[in-house]
Amino acid sequence: MKEIVEIRWHGRGGQGAKTASLLLADAAFNTGRYVQGFPEYGPERMGAPITAYNRISQERCTVHSNIYEPDYVVVVDETLLYAVDVTKGLSEEGAVIVNSDKKPEELRGSLHGYRGKICTVDAGRISEETLGKNFPNTPMLGAVVKVSGVIPEENFVKDMRQSFAHKFATKPQMIEGNMRALVKAMQEVLIG
Amino acid sequence: MGIRERLSGNEAVAYALKQINPDVMGAFPITPSTEIPQYFSQYVANGEVDTAFIPVESEHSALSACIGAEAAGARAVTATSSCGLALMWELLYVAASSRLPITLACVNRALSGPININNDHSDSMGARDSGWLQLYAETNQEAYDNMLQAMRIAEHPDVQLPVMVCQDGFITSHAIENIELVETDAVRAFVGQYRPEHSLLGPEPMSVGPYDVPAYYMEHKRHQAQGMINAKRVILDVAREFERMTGRGYGLIETYRMEDAECALVLIGSSAGTAKAAVERLRAAGKRVGLVKIRAFRPFPAEELAAALQNCGAVAVMDKCAGFSAGGGPLFAEVCAALYGAAPRPLLVSYTYGLGGRDVTVDSMERVFGELEETLRSGAAAEPCRWLDVRG
Amino acid sequence: MSYSLKEELAKPERLSGGHRMCAGCGSPIAVRTVLRAVKPEDRAVVCCATGCLEVSTFLYPYTAWKDSFIHSAFENAGATISGVETAYASLKKQGKVKESCKFIAFGGDGGTYDIGFQSLSGALERGHDMVYVCYDNEAYMNTGIQRSSSTPHFADATTAPAGRVVPGKTQEKKDLTRIVAEHHIPYVAQTTFLGNFRDISEKAERAIYTPGPAFLNVMAPCPRGWRYPSEELMEITRLAVETCVWPLFEVIEGRWVLNYQPKNKLPVEEYLKRQGRFKHMFAPGNEWMIETCQKEVDRRWERLCAACNA
Amino acid sequence: MNSKRAAEIREDIRWQEITPGGAVYEGGTASAVKTGDWRVMRPVFHADRCRQCLLCAPTCPDMAIPVKDGKREDFDYFYCKGCGICFKVCPFQAISFEKETHQEVNGDGNP
Structure with a gap:
């Protein structure tokens, strides 16, 4: 793993991209990393495109700027591909991970000539199957960890179980659903 | 003994306040400080603190209520940003001159207009001479640590002044980062209880807030000025004690790679971290560069800055606040004054930067160092008041 | 409960002489009367908005307040006293304070009707256990008789002067007591100084010993601003009540009660003609002003009687 | 401190x-603080006419009418500013209102 991994999230206000970036920061923190998780703030409301960021590092990172040349880009809503230049500045060593039911190559034409890896995961369907609702956050988190290797998978899965157990202490049925969503996404993500 | 956690700056400050368990909090929502009273009122709702929370109808009333509470012998806290701090303006002076050591968590945001919710220091910089102590944080950790030290400093009998604990809106307030927390028992033992010698609810009646005639007004102001002078020593004493507890040391300023620096930056807050990354890159390329970060802006560490900077060739003073003096920002003016008596002294350049959330990158900081090198070579600052990363 | 002036005056005086209010000022009369209603075994903490009362009663190092006192600014007496009251509640709960304290704020009409209105409204809505007393002298007297929203229609004030074209203040007086009553706090009353001071004394006691927020609006004449000889204060307040310019009423837990109904309601000019600030209303050709004034007094009086079922 | x-x-x-x-x-x-020297008019108490109705006492803005054991005493001229409210409310003419000469120091003491 690189000394520092930088990730940029694209979502829409209200969809939970910010929450997903914070969950990733949590998961990385739990494996002993130094983390940053921060959204870019403006006056936007529900539905507007929003951006959030993660830095995950072996050492404390002092930089407090936004991320312009990320190693990975996560797109929580496929429709953003047509509204935002999501792969801008994206390292071609890295990957873009899109919530989509399409095959990776089907998206290449919409990515402004990006030549690196494209990954897709049908987070919406996985979420419906495992949680009965469209909460794409957990599957997207699984896909990012799988693709980036930023956290060792085994630690990640174990840690997320604890974290869900804590979060859903009063709704235990949610623990298993989220765990299934996580693992399913890790299995199903298509790396193109 | 520390507890490893990951928290946003606002969570860290709210958590520090929870550990301190103040008597009264009065607060009104304003972005980006809103989360602090939000988290805190949840602690209140859950019975995790003894604090009485006053959900006031404005920032003006937030500080007014804190003034009443502090005068009554309670430890009172509030939080605000930008226009909220501006609305408190008159009461900032009242709190300081009445010698009420209130604690205010200031989450720095641009002060209108046009309206903008993002970070710069124009809110608290405008209040720099209201008589409040001001501590600034680079990280969530520093925001937390400053909060734990703030009341000890403010309430010290030789100081008796209110304190602003400042951090950068969104940049640190809403960013999750690693942090090391102190155990609550240790926090409470460190911060202690507020026991003023006199209060409205004390055994003797007390009157606060007189009309002051010319025969006494200056003596009161002189006494107040002494509180600020004494605060330098108290800040350092409290920091030493804090270091013994946590291992984390603090001063009035922090110097970074200054031992042999030819070119240096002076700056405040979160961009110091970004600038440190630039210093590391340039050092790796053999450049003698460093920076000085100001932690305590009030009291102003003039001697300490002069000592840290006087052997540099060129210094960029970075104001995250547009000072409309037609001669650079407030930090620039004060650094110039601090170095006036130093010999030799460096060439000084003013940079206004990062206003209204304009992102501050490592590349930008490197560019400033490049321009400083140029200034040093030419022996004069061609254009002493510059704006960084502004289109034109 | 029978009222006795003798017993009333046996209670400790909580405002000392030596304050620097004008000779014949109504506000210290309001203050000393309200504070007498605090039982001797209780402590009071007083807060003042900036104004005549504040600058004249606490001129460093001389405080006329025998109890603890705080002043912070003009516009924030409501918020300031709510901070003190909250601190008391918190410290008491923590066992750090033992005494029983009552919290009383005083503001003039400027600090209450106008600049301090938001702070007052917020404090009332939050339900602090305190009394806010407005000493209403119907203009900004501290700065020199500028008009406030409490200044009566046509009154001559230094920022609403009666001139050749403009007849003094062109707006009606704000009905603050009614507005405060609409906050639905436990106790609201309007009062002034009359005869043996029964009305104001009983209302003050009720306000102080009703848990939660209470509000007293006290007409407190200002001889300088109203331009009448200072010795006539009690006659001015009596006429204000007898003409129904300043009715006495209270709102107890939402129930409106009329405390006094003049047997013989006097015409408003009886009240107006005693005061220099209304002098121009009596110039030939200005009869319409008095008529307008009478109409508004009648309208408000009828509305009040209806609310009180009187 | x-x-x-x-x-x-x-x-x-x-x-x-x-x-x-x-x-x-x-x-x-x-x-x-002595405020008695503000007076240009002076209320004078005529004890012989006073029926101790006490109506004057609460009207004083300067606490200058001491009441002891249910009875009013002579004016406290240390504080009395001479506003005359008391003189007007007395139903029994037990108070007169006269031009102040400030010649008498009688009663001008800190209570």
């Missing part, structure tokens, strides 16, 4: 000695 009493605070006080923020740590210190 300086906890000076008001009586010790005079106009020659040094800043080091003054109370921080102008706070005063006792109540009623204004009682040392």
Whole structure:
């Protein structure tokens, strides 16, 4: 793993991209990393495109700027591909991970000539199957960890179980659903 | 003994306040400080603190209520940003001159207009001479640590002044980062209880807030000025004690790679971290560069800055606040004054930067160092008041 | 409960002489009367908005307040006293304070009707256990008789002067007591100084010993601003009540009660003609002003009687 | 912290000695302030005509009509500013209102 991994999230206000970036920061923190998780703030409301960021590092990172040349880009809503230049500045060593039911190559034409890896995961369907609702956050988190290797998978899965157990202490049925969503996404993500 | 956690700056400050368990909090929502009273009122709702929370109808009333509470012998806290701090303006002076050591968590945001919710220091910089102590944080950790030290400093009998604990809106307030927390028992033992010698609810009646005639007004102001002078020593004493507890040391300023620096930056807050990354890159390329970060802006560490900077060739003073003096920002003016008596002294350049959330990158900081090198070579600052990363 | 002036005056005086209010000022009369209603075994903490009362009663190092006192600014007496009251509640709960304290704020009409209105409204809505007393002298007297929203229609004030074209203040007086009553706090009353001071004394006691927020609006004449000889204060307040310019009423837990109904309601000019600030209303050709004034007094009086079922 | 009493605070006080923020740590210190010299008119109490109805006492803005054991006493001229309200409310002409000469020091003492 690189000394520092930088990730940029694209979502829409209200969809939970910010929450997903914070969950990733949590998961990385739990494996002993130094983390940053921060959204870019403006006056936007529900539905507007929003951006959030993660830095995950072996050492404390002092930089407090936004991320312009990320190693990975996560797109929580496929429709953003047509509204935002999501792969801008994206390292071609890295990957873009899109919530989509399409095959990776089907998206290449919409990515402004990006030549690196494209990954897709049908987070919406996985979420419906495992949680009965469209909460794409957990599957997207699984896909990012799988693709980036930023956290060792085994630690990640174990840690997320604890974290869900804590979060859903009063709704235990949610623990298993989220765990299934996580693992399913890790299995199903298509790396193109 | 520390507890490893990951928290946003606002969570860290709210958590520090929870550990301190103040008597009264009065607060009104304003972005980006809103989360602090939000988290805190949840602690209140859950019975995790003894604090009485006053959900006031404005920032003006937030500080007014804190003034009443502090005068009554309670430890009172509030939080605000930008226009909220501006609305408190008159009461900032009242709190300081009445010698009420209130604690205010200031989450720095641009002060209108046009309206903008993002970070710069124009809110608290405008209040720099209201008589409040001001501590600034680079990280969530520093925001937390400053909060734990703030009341000890403010309430010290030789100081008796209110304190602003400042951090950068969104940049640190809403960013999750690693942090090391102190155990609550240790926090409470460190911060202690507020026991003023006199209060409205004390055994003797007390009157606060007189009309002051010319025969006494200056003596009161002189006494107040002494509180600020004494605060330098108290800040350092409290920091030493804090270091013994946590291992984390603090001063009035922090110097970074200054031992042999030819070119240096002076700056405040979160961009110091970004600038440190630039210093590391340039050092790796053999450049003698460093920076000085100001932690305590009030009291102003003039001697300490002069000592840290006087052997540099060129210094960029970075104001995250547009000072409309037609001669650079407030930090620039004060650094110039601090170095006036130093010999030799460096060439000084003013940079206004990062206003209204304009992102501050490592590349930008490197560019400033490049321009400083140029200034040093030419022996004069061609254009002493510059704006960084502004289109034109 | 029978009222006795003798017993009333046996209670400790909580405002000392030596304050620097004008000779014949109504506000210290309001203050000393309200504070007498605090039982001797209780402590009071007083807060003042900036104004005549504040600058004249606490001129460093001389405080006329025998109890603890705080002043912070003009516009924030409501918020300031709510901070003190909250601190008391918190410290008491923590066992750090033992005494029983009552919290009383005083503001003039400027600090209450106008600049301090938001702070007052917020404090009332939050339900602090305190009394806010407005000493209403119907203009900004501290700065020199500028008009406030409490200044009566046509009154001559230094920022609403009666001139050749403009007849003094062109707006009606704000009905603050009614507005405060609409906050639905436990106790609201309007009062002034009359005869043996029964009305104001009983209302003050009720306000102080009703848990939660209470509000007293006290007409407190200002001889300088109203331009009448200072010795006539009690006659001015009596006429204000007898003409129904300043009715006495209270709102107890939402129930409106009329405390006094003049047997013989006097015409408003009886009240107006005693005061220099209304002098121009009596110039030939200005009869319409008095008529307008009478109409508004009648309208408000009828509305009040209806609310009180009187 | 300086906890000076008001009586010790005079106009020659040094800043080091003054109370921080102008706070005063006792109540009623204004009682040392004479306001009687503001008078241009003077109320005069005629005890023989007084029926002790006490109606005058609560109207005084300056607490200058002492009431002891249910009876009013002579004016406290140390505070009385001569506003005349009491004179007007007396139903029994037990108070007259006269031009002040300030020749008498009678009664001008700190109670």
